[in-house]
Amino acid sequence: MNKEKRLEILTRLRDNNPHPTTELNFASPFELLAAVLLSAQATDVSVNKATDKLFPVANTPEAIYALGVEKLKDYIKTIGLFNSKAENLIKTCKILIEQHGGQVPENREALEALPGVGRKTANVVLNTAFGWPTIAVDTHIFRVSNRTKFAMGKNVDLVEQKLLKVVPKEFKVDVHHWLILHGRYTCVARKPRCGSCIIEDLCEFNEKTSD
Template sequence: MNQNKRIQIFERWSAANPAPTTELIHGSPFELLIAVILSAQATDKSVNKATQPLFARANTASAILALGEDELRTHIRNIGLFNSKAKNIIKTCAILVAEHEGQVPRDRQALESLPGVGRKTANVVLNTAFGELTMAVDTHIFRVSNRTGIAPGKTPLAVERALLRHIPKRFLKNAHHWLILHGRYTCLARKPRCPECLIADLCDYRDKTAAAV
């Protein structure tokens, strides 16, 4: 894909959705961090259902520590891998209190040192909470980047680096959200909705689906 096409793609997404954001409901960097940890192998809808009552009870690192692992587990029991996530969240909250005055650090290395936080989660927090020009590559973004030709790569890290290299800087802050929303609602894994796609004429995907008769 040539750079002119990429620019047109992001111009269209920007015009259609000028202020995209995550679908995880949160009111602070800490709430976002916890929600993203919980979102691994889970839907945003299921995470929001769990975090709304949880954050009403405890929405700081010290408050969740006071809540305790057992009580935390009851709030997130309908989310996949809730046992390991509860353990990681308690450990993460303990580190935040002990080393960061209870605040979420605006630093990749510090974020990735937290239990349950990998590169993707750190990128989401840095981008969404702090406005950093990072790119969190999940399954949706990996698929969209490769299928459309925007930023092909064999691994999430390769796609991340390609996206950062190819996307014009003026679009980088919001690019993560546009890509994930496109993958979630239009460029579906099994049957992409090409007839409804805003960028179908710019996309390099060869096996575009036709409109239903």
């Protein structure tokens, strides 16, 4: 895909949604970190249902650590992999308390050192909580980038590298959210809804649908 097409795609996505953000409910960097940690292999809807009950009771590292693993599990048991996620979140809270004064560090290396936090989660936190121009490539972004031929790569790391290279600076902070939302609601996995897509004429997918 050429530079002109990419620019037009990004412009249309921006015009359609000038101020995109995550669909996870959060009111602080720690709430975002906790929600993203819980969202692995789970829907944002299911995570929000759990955190809407958890956060009014405990929404700081100190408060969640005080709950303990078993009580935390009661709040998040409707989420997939809740046992390991509870263990990781408690361990993360302990590290935040002991090493970072109870604050979420604005530092990639420190974030990736937290249990259950990988590069993708760190990218989401740095982008959404702190405004960094990072791009967290999940299954939606990986699919949209390859299917449209916007930024092709054989794995998520290669797609991230390509996106960072081809997306102009003015779009970098928001492109993560635009592509996720596009993949979640329009360029869906089984049968993309090409007929209702605002970038259909620019997309280089060869098997477009009429939906």
